[in-house]
Amino acid sequence: MLGLVKNIMFIGHECPDCPPADASYMPGTYYRFVVKTFDNAFISRFKLGLAVQNTCEENAISLIVDKAAVAKKRTLHPRAFQKAGLAEVVISDSSHGVLKQDNATHSNWWHPLEFDFKTVATLIEERS
Amino acid sequence: MALQLQKIKVIEVIDSYDGPTIYTVVANDGDFYLVYLCDIDVDDESVRTWLYLYTNPFKISCLKKNEISIKQFIQESKQHLIVKTTGTKISSFSETTFAEIPTEYIPSEGVFLDLGLEEYQLKLKKKNLAPSNISSAHVSAVINRISNGLKGVMKGVQTYLAEFPENEPDPMLALTTVMPGSVELTLKPIKHNPLLKKSFEIIELVVAEQTQNLPPALVDTVRYEIAQMSPSGRSGFNFDSIELSSAGDSKKTIGFTYEVRKKMKELLPIVENFQVPIIVKGKIMAFDKRDFTFVISDFGKHEEVKNSDIPSRAAEADLLSDDVKDLAYQCFDKGDRALIAGDYNTKENLLIVRKITPLKPIAN
Numbered sequence: 001m002l003g004l005v006k007n008i009m010f011i012g013h014e015c016p017d018c019p020p021a022d023a024s025y026m027p028g029t030y031y032r033f034v035v036k037t038f039d040n041a042f043i044s045r046f047k048l049g050l051a052v053q054n055t056c057e058e059n060a061i062s063l064i065v066d067k068a069a070v071a072k073k074r075t076l077h078p079r080a081f082q083k084a085g086l087a088e089v090v091i092s093d094s095s096h097g098v099l100k101q102d103n104a105t106h107s108n109w110w111h112p113l114e115f116d117f118k119t120v121a122t123l124i125e126e127r128s
Numbered sequence: 129m130a131l132q133l134q135k136i137k138v139i140e141v142i143d144s145y146d147g148p149t150i151y152t153v154v155a156n157d158g159d160f161y162l163v164y165l166c167d168i169d170v171d172d173e174s175v176r177t178w179l180y181l182y183t184n185p186f187k188i189s190c191l192k193k194n195e196i197s198i199k200q201f202i203q204e205s206k207q208h209l210i211v212k213t214t215g216t217k218i219s220s221f222s223e224t225t226f227a228e229i230p231t232e233y234i235p236s237e238g239v240f241l242d243l244g245l246e247e248y249q250l251k252l253k254k255k256n257l258a259p260s261n262i263s264s265a266h267v268s269a270v271i272n273r274i275s276n277g278l279k280g281v282m283k284g285v286q287t288y289l290a291e292f293p294e295n296e297p298d299p300m301l302a303l304t305t306v307m308p309g310s311v312e313l314t315l316k317p318i319k320h321n322p323l324l325k326k327s328f329e330i331i332e333l334v335v336a337e338q339t340q341n342l343p344p345a346l347v348d349t350v351r352y353e354i355a356q357m358s359p360s361g362r363s364g365f366n367f368d369s370i371e372l373s374s375a376g377d378s379k380k381t382i383g384f385t386y387e388v389r390k391k392m393k394e395l396l397p398i399v400e401n402f403q404v405p406i407i408v409k410g411k412i413m414a415f416d417k418r419d420f421t422f423v424i425s426d427f428g429k430h431e432e433v434k435n436s437d438i439p440s441r442a443a444e445a446d447l448l449s450d451d452v453k454d455l456a457y458q459c460f461d462k463g464d465r466a467l468i469a470g471d472y473n474t475k476e477n478l479l480i481v482r483k484i485t486p487l488k489p490i491a492n
Contacts, residue, residue, distance in 0.1 A: 022319070033145070035168050035170060035173050036170055036171070036173060043173075045147045048146070048173055048174050049215035049216065050146065050147050050173075050174055050215060050216065062144070062145045062146045064145070072242070072243070073149075075235055076143070076149075076198070076235055076239065076241075077165050077235075078232055078233075078234075078235060078236075079167045079177075079232045080149075080165055080166065080167050080168045080176075081168075083170075084168075101320045102144075102319075102320055103143075103144075103243075103245075103246060103320055104243070104244045104320070105243065105244070106143075106144060106145060127170075
């Protein structure tokens, strides 16, 4: 997969290993919480200042793999996620970037640097 | 229990979203905490509120097995700290009590972690052996053997179910936790692999004898690999039993080795009634499990017996019920008493069975 995209600059390009070699094009529908505004919802944790190390994972954008997992996260962290909005992300073309699923419910997403996330993301639930 | 937040070390990330949301840390004095995300500031997402809960690995294990709810876990913690962070820096922290924690920070009663965790617990059992006497070499040997067996099952699932063609048939398990005062180990896949999860489901079905919807060849493969994983004196780690179970759901314990051995013992009387001429009986001097090559010694002579596919030959000959066929999959060890039945000259219909208890005389 990386052979197809090696000339494209990805988010996290400051990290020499981004995106990781075992990330791949994984078409599907994913979800992301909208804590503040939709426009600011797709920022990596490194850019948010939440990470110390500039690693691939910290430069990625977290996506949740299905709606059941979204509901679970809202139950587990009621204050943090219950009132957050929700964006649907439909990955359907290799130009949308690469993902790596690291557990049953969570994937990391690296999209090309110049990619407009609104091409694939739609706000489906407003913040309450 | 004076926690120095600047000197904590992350031990395990249990759940994450934009970084860890539930994780364990150990402080410089060895105290152990669960860190739990409570709040994200809607105006500045880098401002977060956390609960630090003083705990121990046993309690963490209970939480992951869904044996206690999150609220109960928080309630039973002996120390509660509310920590606020901005980015990666701690901006404030204060000790509190369970009663003083804002209710909106805590999940409702009856909410369990229940993350479908992809991790497995390995329990090693040996009578009269203190956990401290089990060496790291023993543990490595057990993990290697379990990993090899799982790899065989994963290959079988890929071959016979044609699922997950792109997943690597390798469990790649890492040892994450050794429970103090016990021989319980936690193994976690290094990389998310749905094929591994499916393989555990298949193992569970085979152990429960719910195999009607599975290809017979896959069932055979899984039984063979389970037997290879069983405790064995020959292997150098002669535990009474080794159990591998899914850590995420305590209700679904695979515990396959114990169950398989128990079943084998129940089936032994069938062997004693086996109405086939006995060709050789004696001690197994050497046995290659992959090759099915046996060297049997008795009456002062050595016989080498090879059968590359005992189960299928036995099935072809219609000599064996399924129960007896199962026995052919068990592990053989050097020094085991064995009998060989069938036509040894033509090497057909050959069956070797191991006896755990001394053989009774069987009339030809």
